[in-house]
Each structure stands twice: as structure tokens, then as C-alpha cells.
Amino acid sequence: MxxxxxxxxxxxxxxxxxxxxxxxxxxxxxxxxxxxxxxxxxxxxxxxxxxxxxxxxxxxxxxxxxxxxxxxxxxxxxxxxxxxxxxxxxxxxxxxxxxxxxxxxxxxxxxxxxxxxxxxxxxxxxxxxxxxxxxxxxxxxxxxxxxxxxxxxxxxxxxxxxxxxxxxxxxxxxxxxxxxxxxxxxxxxxxxxxxxxxxxxxxxxxxxxxxxxxxxxxxxxxxxxxxxxxxxxxxxxxxxxxxxxxGKVLPSPVLLKQKTFLLEHLDLMMNYYGFENGARMARKHITWYTKGLPLASESRQRIYSTKDLSSLINEIENLYENALEQMAV
Ligand SMILES: Cc1cc2nc3c(=O)[nH]c(=O)nc-3n(C[C@H](O)[C@H](O)[C@H](O)COP(=O)(O)O)c2cc1C
CATH class of the missing domain: 3.20.20.70 (Aldolase class I)
Incomplete structure (x- = not known):
């Protein structure tokens, strides 16, 4: 082909x-x-x-x-x-x-x-x-x-x-x-x-x-x-x-691996745009990565209002942690 x-x-x-x-x-x-x-x-x-x-x-x-x-x-x-x-x-x-x-x-x-x-x-x-x-x-x-x-x-x-x-x-x-x-x-x-x-x-x-x-x-x-x-x-x-x-069907990455992808992508955006523009560009990607995860929409509001990179990363970590907890129950 x-x-x-x-x-x-x-x-x-x-x-x-x-x-x-x-x-x-x-x-x-x-x-x-x-x-x-x-x-x-x-x-x-x-x-x-x-x-x-x-x-x-x-x-x-x-x-x-x-x-x-x-x-x-x-x-x-x-x-x-x-x-x-x-x-x-x-x-x-x-x-x-x-x-x-x-x-x-x-x-x-x-x-x-x-x-x-x-x-x-x-x-x-x-x-x-x-x-x-x-x-x-x-x-x-x-x-x-x-x-x-x-x-x-x-x-x-x-x-x-x-x-x-x-x-x-x-x-x-x-x-x-x-x-x-x-x-x-x-x-x-x-x-x-x-x-x-x-x-x-x-x-x-x-x-x-x-x-x-x-x-x-x-x-x-x-x-x-x-x-x-x-x-x-x-x-x-x-x-x-x-x-x-x-002809091989690969499984979707597990949630923790998906989080790693998102954080890696975020890092590239921050290096390329700086925090302010990078955080703005990151919004749509964060929405796409976390689509359908339990409690994601509540967490996203907090993510979008963060004022610095470490709080942004913390909020993303929390989102995935909460999602994993919800999925375990
Ligand atoms: C947000 C967005 C931006 C797009 N920008 C371009 C573009 O810059 N140049 C282009 O040729 N097509 C552009 N397209 C069309 C896509 O390249 C593609 O042809 C279209 O989305 C259909 O493919 P898909 O169903 O796999 O998304 C854009 C599509 C979307 C959704």
C-alpha cells in the first residue's frame, strides 16, 4: 500500500x-x-x-x-x-x-x-x-x-x-x-x-x-x-x-497513560506558546482528552481558571485521580 x-x-x-x-x-x-x-x-x-x-x-x-x-x-x-x-x-x-x-x-x-x-x-x-x-x-x-x-x-x-x-x-x-x-x-x-x-x-x-x-x-x-x-x-x-x-487492533491506552500523553502535550504547548497563550490553546485539547471521564466537566472549570502552570498540572492530576476513583466504585 x-x-x-x-x-x-x-x-x-x-x-x-x-x-x-x-x-x-x-x-x-x-x-x-x-x-x-x-x-x-x-x-x-x-x-x-x-x-x-x-x-x-x-x-x-x-x-x-x-x-x-x-x-x-x-x-x-x-x-x-x-x-x-x-x-x-x-x-x-x-x-x-x-x-x-x-x-x-x-x-x-x-x-x-x-x-x-x-x-x-x-x-x-x-x-x-x-x-x-x-x-x-x-x-x-x-x-x-x-x-x-x-x-x-x-x-x-x-x-x-x-x-x-x-x-x-x-x-x-x-x-x-x-x-x-x-x-x-x-x-x-x-x-x-x-x-x-x-x-x-x-x-x-x-x-x-x-x-x-x-x-x-x-x-x-x-x-x-x-x-x-x-x-x-x-x-x-x-x-x-x-x-x-x-490487522492488529491495539487497545486504547489505559487512563494513566492517557494522562501522560496530555501532560506531554501540555509541556509542548507551554514551551511553544508560553503560559498564557499555551493555557488558552490547551483548553480544547484538555476537553478532548478528558471527554466522557467521570466528573471531568466540573474539574475543567477549575482547570480553565488556573493562573500558573503548577496549579494547572495539579488540577489535571486531580481530574484523572477523581475519574479513576469513580471508575473503581
Ligand atoms: C477545526 C478544523 C480546522 C480545519 N482546518 C483545515 C485547514 O486548515 N485546511 C484544510 O485543508 N482543511 C481543514 N479542515 C478540514 C480537515 O482537514 C478535514 O478535511 C475534515 O475535518 C474532514 O476530515 P475528518 O472527518 O477526519 O475530520 C479543518 C477541519 C476542522 C474540523
């Missing part, structure tokens, strides 16, 4: 999806340490990057060695900007550039970027051509099935992409107009797969190892990309990899 993207060989393609506000450097490092072979950055707006605005530059900050091979995802509507941003990313250590043609957010599509490009394949083609010729590293493309149910042109866009030198496409099995509603249509991804020779990665709604297997069977894809299924479970992609490769 291995695929080749430029010089990079991926034995079992199970990728971390790009997610704005989630797949920052600390999160990618957590995921990468568990084994998955490729992780994607958050989407970075090309104009923002070129204007050196803080968040654009912060998102480009990578730990090339620990994260190699990192895919930096770019969004934009101007082929020139996209080419410059791609070159800048390559110079800063990106191993692969991914072009975003899937983002449904109004602020992105109103600027005719993200999934809006699926409405104008000539514009999409210009961007692809411009980015591919600007860098010497591989370029990939992430898309949806189309703009809406009457315009599902992902197979056509993938064909154009292939002819312009794109080396892999990832398809989220929903249209732009669906946003995140309904179910991802894995069978439509088969039409993309049948239309190109480059690797096709299927994405959308993979929450269990069995979903991943089913998604590959239905879509015929070369691998899967996982986003929300890895919330609070940095081990999940590794479990999917092991299952696809060896």
Missing part, C-alpha cells in the same frame, strides 16, 4: 489532516512521535505569510528535524503570491507543499480561495502551475468532492492537477456546500481514484480503525487522512496504521 511523493516513500499512508487552530507544531509533534509518516500544517494564507503577519509566520515555525517530512499547506487566490509563499516555505524547511482547495469558510471562499477554486478550474490550474514551478519539492492538493451536489468535479480537478505535476491528491468526501454536514461520500472518491494515476488519499469521518479499512475498500484510495478522529487521541493514527498494515 506504499506510495511515493517525490523522494519521500510512505509505507502506510495514514496522514494527519490539516486543521486550523489544531494542527500547530505541538500537536503535530505529539502525533508524529507516535509514528505516522506525514503530518500537515494548519492552512497558512499566502498573503498573510508574505506580509509577515504574526500568525502567518508563527504557523510557518517548524521543527524541521522532528517534523520531517512536514507538509505546509497554503491557501490563496493569487498565483504569484502562492508561488512566493511556496518558495518561502521550502526555504524554511517544508518537505512538501499542499494547496488548499477544500476550505469552506466564508472568509476564505469570499476571497476566491480554498474550495471556491473548485468553481473555476482555470484559476485552479493557474495556481497549481505557478506553485509547482516555483519549488523543487513535491506539491500536493487537497480538495472536496466539488462545490455542491450538482457540481462534483473533483475527478476533473484531480486530472488537471496530475497533468500539472501535482504528486498526490487528498479528497474530503463532502462538497463545499455540505460544510461538515451529512456523511463523507467515500464512494465518490473512487471516481477520483479511477481518473488519475497519482496517489489518492481519502478523507472524512474516519473515527475507528474499521472506518479506515472500510473507507479504503469503498474508495479504492491509496491511504487515509484523519482529522477530528485524532482529537484528544494522538495514538489513533498509529493504531490505524497498525491495523491497516497487520
Amino acid at each position: 506504499g506510495i511515493q511523493i517525490g523522494d519521500i516513500y510512505i509505507d502506510t499512508p495514514v496522514f494527519l489532516a490539516p486543521m486550523s487552530g489544531v494542527t500547530d507544531q505541538p500537536y503535530r509533534k505529539m502525533i508524529r512521535k507516535q509514528g505516522p509518516e506525514l503530518v500537515f500544517s494548519e492552512m497558512i494564507a499566502s498573503r498573510e505569510m508574505l506580509n509577515s503577519e504574526n500568525s502567518g509566520i508563527r504557523k510557518l515555525k517548524t521543527d524541521c528535524e522532528a517534523e520531517y517530512p512536514l507538509v505546509v499547506q497554503l491557501a490563496g487566490w493569487d498565483p504569484g503570491d502562492m508561488a512566493l509563499a511556496a518558495k518561502m516555505s521550502e526555504d524554511r524547511g517544508a518537505a512538501v507543499i499542499d494547496i488548499n482547495m477544500g476550505c469552506p469558510a466564508k472568509k476564505v471562499v469570499n476571497k476566491f480561495a480554498g474550495s471556491a477554486l473548485m468553481q473555476d478550474l482555470d484559476a485552479a490550474n493557474s495556481i497549481i502551475r505557478s506553485v509547482v514551478s516555483a519549488v523543487s519539492i513535491p506539491v500536493t492538493l487537497k480538495m472536496r468532492t466539488g462545490w455542491d451536489s450538482n457540481n462534483r468535479n473533483a475527478p476533473e480537478l484531480a486530472k488537471i492537477a496530475e497533468s500539472e505535476g501535482i504528486q498526490m491528491v487528498a479528497v474530503h468526501g463532502r462538497t463545499r456546500c455540505q460544510a461538515y454536514k451529512g456523511e463523507a461520500d467515500w464512494s465518490f472518491i473512487k471516481k477520483v481514484k479511477d481518473n488519475v494515476r497519482i496517489p489518492v488519499i481519502a478523507n472524512g469521518d474516519i473515527q475507528t480503525v474499521y472506518d479506515a479499512q472500510k473507507c479504503i475498500r469503498i474508495s479504492g484510495a491509496d491511504g487515509v487522512m484523519i482529522g477530528r478522529g485524532a482529537y484528544g487521541k494522538p495514538w489513533f493514527l498509529n493504531h490505524v496504521t497498525k491495523f491497516l498494515k497487520m
